Amino acid sequence: MTETGPSSNAAKWVRSASGKDIPLDADGFLINIDDWDEEATRALAQADGVKELTEAQWAVIRFLRAFYLDQGKAPLNHKLKAGTGLSMMELETMFPGGIKNTAPRWAGLPNSRGCR
Amino acid sequence: MTASPLIYLDNAATTFPKPRDILTEMVEIYAERGVSPGRGGYDLSVEADELVFEVRRQTARFFGSRLAEKVIFASNATDALNLVLQGLLESGDHVVSSRLEHNSVLRPLHHLVRKGMIDLDLVSFDGQGFIDPDEVARAIRPRTRCVVLTQASNVLGTIQPVAEVGRICQERGAPLIVDAAQSAGNVPMDMTAWGISAVAFTGHKSLMAPAGIGGLVLSPDLEVRPTRFGGTGVDSLSLEHTSSYPHRLEAGTINLLGVIGLGAALRRLEREEVRDAFRLEMELTRRLRDGLADIDRVRLYAADHLDDRHLALLTFNIHDLDPSIVGDILDGDFNIACRVGLHCAPLVHESLGTSPLGGVRFSLGPFNTEEQIDAALAAVAHIARWASSA
Numbered sequence: 001m002t003e004t005g006p007s008s009n010a011a012k013w014v015r016s017a018s019g020k021d022i023p024l025d026a027d028g029f030l031i032n033i034d035d036w037d038e039e040a041t042r043a044l045a046q047a048d049g050v051k052e053l054t055e056a057q058w059a060v061i062r063f064l065r066a067f068y069l070d071q072g073k074a075p076l077n078h079k080l081k082a083g084t085g086l087s088m089m090e091l092e093t094m095f096p097g098g099i100k101n102t103a104p105r106w107a108g109l110p111n112s113r114g115c116r
Numbered sequence: 117m118t119a120s121p122l123i124y125l126d127n128a129a130t131t132f133p134k135p136r137d138i139l140t141e142m143v144e145i146y147a148e149r150g151v152s153p154g155r156g157g158y159d160l161s162v163e164a165d166e167l168v169f170e171v172r173r174q175t176a177r178f179f180g181s182r183l184a185e186k187v188i189f190a191s192n193a194t195d196a197l198n199l200v201l202q203g204l205l206e207s208g209d210h211v212v213s214s215r216l217e218h219n220s221v222l223r224p225l226h227h228l229v230r231k232g233m234i235d236l237d238l239v240s241f242d243g244q245g246f247i248d249p250d251e252v253a254r255a256i257r258p259r260t261r262c263v264v265l266t267q268a269s270n271v272l273g274t275i276q277p278v279a280e281v282g283r284i285c286q287e288r289g290a291p292l293i294v295d296a297a298q299s300a301g302n303v304p305m306d307m308t309a310w311g312i313s314a315v316a317f318t319g320h321k322s323l324m325a326p327a328g329i330g331g332l333v334l335s336p337d338l339e340v341r342p343t344r345f346g347g348t349g350v351d352s353l354s355l356e357h358t359s360s361y362p363h364r365l366e367a368g369t370i371n372l373l374g375v376i377g378l379g380a381a382l383r384r385l386e387r388e389e390v391r392d393a394f395r396l397e398m399e400l401t402r403r404l405r406d407g408l409a410d411i412d413r414v415r416l417y418a419a420d421h422l423d424d425r426h427l428a429l430l431t432f433n434i435h436d437l438d439p440s441i442v443g444d445i446l447d448g449d450f451n452i453a454c455r456v457g458l459h460c461a462p463l464v465h466e467s468l469g470t471s472p473l474g475g476v477r478f479s480l481g482p483f484n485t486e487e488q489i490d491a492a493l494a495a496v497a498h499i500a501r502w503a504s505s506a
Contacts, residue, residue, distance in 0.1 A: 077448035088448030089502055098441040 016043040029104075029111035036065070036108025044106045048096055057094060057103075060084055064107040074104055074112060123488045125454045128270055128298060128429050128479030130320045130327060138324060141380040146373045153372055155349040164372060171379035172362065178382055179296075179315050179333045180306030186334040188365040189375060193297035194220035196316035196332035199365055200293055201225065201264070203340035209261035210235045212290070214247050215463040216269045216276070220316075221295055222463065225264070234261075240467065245274035245418030246425070253284045260290045262313070268299035271464040271477065272418040273427035275303055282311035291338055297321060297330075301385060302394050302427055313338040319374065322481075325381035329374025332365065340365060393482035397428035400480055400489050407493035408432055413500045417468055417475065429479035431459075434496065437503045439476045446476075450495040454478050 012028070013021045016039040023031045028044070030036055041061055045053055053061070063083045067075045075083060080099070084091065088099070095102040104112075124132050145167070154165030172187040181187070190196040201224045205211065211228075213221055215238050228234045239251045252263060263285050268275045278294050285292040291313035296305060300315075301322030307315055315333045319325030334340060345357040346367035358364055384390055405419050413435040419426075434442055443456035458465050458474040465471040478492060 077444060081448055088445045089499075091448075092441050092445060093506055098438055098444070100440060100444055101438070 014040070014043045014047050016040055025111055027105075027111050030108045033068075033108050033110055040108060041106045048102065050096065054094075060086075060091065060094065060099070060103055061107045064103055064109060068107070068109050074109055120451045120491075123450075123452045123484075123491060125452060125478040125480065125484070125488075125492060127481030127484075128273075128321065128427070128477065129455050131322060131324055131481045133483065134326060135324055135384060138377055138380045138384060139326075142326065142373055142377045145376045150372060152349075152369055155347075155369070167379070168370065168372065168375050171375050171382070174379055174382045175331060176333060178305075178385075179300075179317070180308050180310070181315075181333050181335065182308060183334075183336050185361045186336065186338075188332040188334070188362045189370050190316075190330050190332055191328055191371070192320070192330040193295060193316045193318040196318075196330055197221055197264075197293075197295060198224050199332055199343065200314050200316065200334075200340055201228070201262075202343045203365065204291075204293075204338075205234055205261055207233045208259065209233070210237070210257050210259045211262055211264060212237050212239065212252060212255040212260055213264040214239045214241065214252075214266070214276075215467050216241050216245070216247060216272070216274075217264070217266055217461065217463070218270055218295065218297065219460040219462070220297065221264050221266065222461075238463070241269075241272075241274075241464075243418070244420060245269055245272035247276055247281075249277050249280040249284055252281050253288070256284075256288045256290050260288070262291045262293050264293045264295065266295040266298065267303060267305070268296075268427050269461070269464065270298045270429075271431050271459045271461045271468075271475070273429040273431075273479075274418055275299065275425045275427065278312065279306075279310040282307075285313075286311035291335075298427065301381075302397075307333065307335060314340075319378045319381060323378070323381045324384060325378040326374055329371050329378050331378075334361070342367070390482075394428070397480045397482060397484070398422065398426070400484055400486060401426070401428040401430060403486065404478060404480070404489050404493065405430055407489070408496060411493070411497045411500050413504060414496065417470075427479075428481075429477060431475040431477045432496075433470065433475050434500050434503055437499070438473055440473070442476050442499055445499055446492075446495055450491070450498075452492055452495055 012024045015021050022035045022040055025031055091099040149164050151160045151164050153168045172184040175187045176184045197220050211234050225236050229236050237255045239247050241247050267278050282292050293314040294312050296315050296317045300317040313335045318330035320327040342357050342364050344367040348358040348363035350358045350363050402422050408414050408416055414432055416432045419430050439456040446452040455477045465474050
């Protein structure tokens with residue numbers, strides 16, 4: 001079972017299946033991207049109410065992770081589509097709250113706060 | 117699949133593309149005369165200073181001011197608003213503004229409220245996105261130091277009755293400061309006739325100048341303290357900052373390249389076909405409004421009357437769909453660029469009931485076509501159908 005809660009030096013945290021507490025910022029992103037592993041993704045998804053990720057979701061998570069490690073940034077929309085072979089509509093449907101609101105967070109990418 | 121050509125509907129953020137003739141003129145003149153204006157006695161420096169002063173004259177004429185010396189160049193409207201608000205307000209002052217304002221007004225004022233310096237009253241707007249001048253009149257107190265009002269909402273596109281508010285402000289002795297960031301270039305301004313004490317503007321929106329140049333135009337009787345200090349090329353022996361305008365409010369070398377662009381942009385606006393372009397933008401906006409209104413689950417805001425009190429922009433939502441998702445789909449699947457979210461105007465969305473997610477804004481420019489509007493409508497209809505089936 002995944003636990004989340006406040007922490008003294010982080011906005012909140014998530015506990016992975018192996019019992020590791022991972023600090024998160026106020027928006028639920030990993031504070032240290034090196035804390036990421038697939039267990040972290042599972043824990044973050046469970047905290048969002050998703051018990052098990054589909055293979056299609058894992059493919060997107062792995063693409064985001066690989067792209068970030070290679071390029072140092074999240075992919076633009078057209079790179080995301082080209083890299084996954086999916087339309088934005090398909091990607092939006094695949095993740096609760098939409099692709100941008102969820103997948104980068106589950107993939108352990110840094111929080112890129114866009115201007116609203 | 118071949119990507120379709122970009123449909124740019126984010127002209128309220130910045131117009132794009134900029135006219136090639138303006139960019140060409142900037143490069144050519146800057147290549148020939150890009151020296152420090154007025155800082156040296158050599159001919160080229162004097163010529164550059166004359167060029168800058170001519171753009172001050174153009175700017176003064178454009179906004180209906182008679183005093184080129186009180187045209188202050190700044191980076192943008194936000195910079196100009198900070199200049200005037202921080203240089204005008206003092207401890208104990210009261211300010212009247214509105215819930216339609218952009219953060220360029222709200223944040224500098226909120227900063228002064230938080231410091232305990234000023235009291236602030238914000239007037240509301242009606243269901244069609246207009247403030248009531250009588251409400252402004254009722255909010256003015258004996259210690260009201262100024263009224264700050266946008267000429268046009270960047271979220272709703274509604275053009276505010278600044279002339280009427282100007283008359284009230286003159287009667288009550290409270291200077292009116294107008295944020296013309298969104299309106300300059302599309303909406304006329306006559307600050308002398310309308311009793312406006314200061315206008316803050318930016319070049320990169322409907323004026324079609326590049327980003328990085330804007331300014332503040334002050335009426336002859338409004339005095340603003342300098343809040344930035346440094347070299348002006350004038351009275352260099354004195355350690356006191358120059359007291360005469362425009363140098364009083366300009367510290368350091370100005371953005372000559374941007375000033376050249378602003379001058380070219382203001383000259384371009386004098387051409388008849390350019391003035392006609394806004395009428396065409398409004399025709400397309402009405403087509404867009406009618407099309408959006410026909411799509412199930414689309415909700416438009418303050419778009420009932422697209423007359424001469426409205427800019428060429430519309431804000432809407434598709435039922436309860438997060439506007440950021442709509443924006444990503446428009447960009448990724450339809451190659452349509454638009455602005456989603458709160459548009460840096462949080463109180464507008466709070467009043468509309470669309471906070472914290474905001475809305476989707478389509479803002480048109482002179483290069484948009486009927487085909488593009490129809491394509492945008494088809495895209496929104498497609499997303500609305502997808503949302504209803506998801």
